[in-house]
Amino acid sequence: MRFEVHILGCGAALPLPGRNPTAQVVNVHEKQFLLDCGEGTQIALRHSRIRMMRIDHICISHLHGDHYFGLFGLLSTFNLLGRTRALKVYGPPALEGLVKAHEAANETVRGYPIDFKVTNTDAPEVLFEDGTVTLESFPVKHRIPTTGFLLREQPKEPGVKREWVRKHALELTEILALKRGEDVVRSDGTTVAFADACHAPPAPRSYAFAADTRYWEKVAEAVDGVDLLYHEATFGHQMKERATKTFHSTAAQAGRIAAKAGVGQLVIGHISARYEGAEELVEEARTKFANTIAAHDGLVITVNHKC
């Protein structure tokens, strides 16, 4: 089943041609979550192969413009394209008022409902859950209240081994019982043990998004063990003071968080406009956490199980 992160923008506060402000779409089993929505996100979506009308969840980490100025245009475009599907928007308390102030100014009659949910910047919280996926927010540490987001597949049921089905001519009710983790006592008095008859299911995969944040060890706790972590790395270590002052991270700090959290892979983003490419930042992060890559606009990353 698909679990992919599509990077639409991974620049910092100053957008540049070819480096959009922050936005990414996470596809978990064909459910699409837009994480942040910087200016121009709707254009980046059109450049991508993402079916943008299928985005049903928008998560806004915080109200710095490079993370949400594209929201109003996207909501308007959804309307112009005739959307009727409900949309869930998660973000800081002021977000709903801003959306409504624009809609009042535009005299918009929106053809689809938006369910706004305020994120919690004090503690992790489940925002949405269904049979496929859980969406959580978790606090990060930035100049204004900010959260990261975490997407996890739901645990899968164990699978019953085919040869056991054949060998014991298992019936459907027996298979279902085994999938629930039960041992089955048959009419002849024999027992089919769950531990023998079933495969362990693959562990659920998980992805965490932590932007923008300064180096903060609680982030490592929140993203503990995820398969893929996107962590901001606005600066290199030679600009550590500026990183601290502006509540951003260096690449080395992003690597340290990844190492502490024991994640599978680290992708760094939110690269300052002062860096033409991200090579030196990747090298720096790798001194702390080897399995690091850099985001770039258009990159699609598959979330794989940790080795």
Add this chain to the structure above:
Amino acid sequence: MRFEVHILGCGAALPLPGRNPTAQVVNVHEKQFLLDCGEGTQIALRHSRIRMMRIDHICISHLHGDHYFGLFGLLSTFNLLGRTRALKVYGPPALEGLVKAHEAANETVRGYPIDFKVTNTDAPEVLFEDGTVTLESFPVKHRIPTTGFLLREQPKEPGVKREWVRKHALELTEILALKRGEDVVRSDGTTVAFADACHAPPAPRSYAFAADTRYWEKVAEAVDGVDLLYHEATFGHQMKERATKTFHSTAAQAGRIAAKAGVGQLVIGHISARYEGAEELVEEARTKFANTIAAHDGLVITVNHKC
């Protein structure tokens, strides 16, 4: 002296790759006026050769998103780039509140002052004037209150013919008097007549921007005789009903306004996403007004005197 219109975006409500929402910079003798500021304008500015920090006037025609959603990002970028120069912003009454609501949410400390001026949707009004240029707004007819904008060079002084300066050994005070339109009586009793000694100055050039508007004859009155008119032509005539219903114009209607107003040249824009190119719309407008061209993103048009 330079008088140029730089088209940054000329699409309609749905932005497409390669067709940004409305924005243009008018350079009048190195003074730069940004007319409308759709989403992505700051990126279009970076793609252009325009020195964006030299934009001191931003005019917003109305509060449909495709005409102003890029304003917040641009104002933020000005701040991040260390702007201290004052900025004038002209637009509908709700605009200042929206800017301030975003700044409050962002906790922005802006390093430059903005002077907001509310536009008048009932009658033409001078918004700004100096020795070089006059900026006016004028009402147009759209679904929500909207104005167009008109930029005129200030009248130039007449020039004294070089051969007259030489022939009569004119002194500076005499030249200045002639430039003021006076005849000069010399100490020997002879007269140097203004009409003989001076060139008529070139007529001041003018540019009008009329988007978004339905066909409305008062627009022709407001832009009477301008050298260059940008008029919206969202649809072709086969969609006239839709144009009327949505308070937009057809290309033929744009041509009729240009003909009525006796302008020098017409440039049509705000092209609906349903048209891949603008060829058929230009052909249609030319049936009413021959000297018509289509806008496209990146086009730079010199404002020339009418023939």
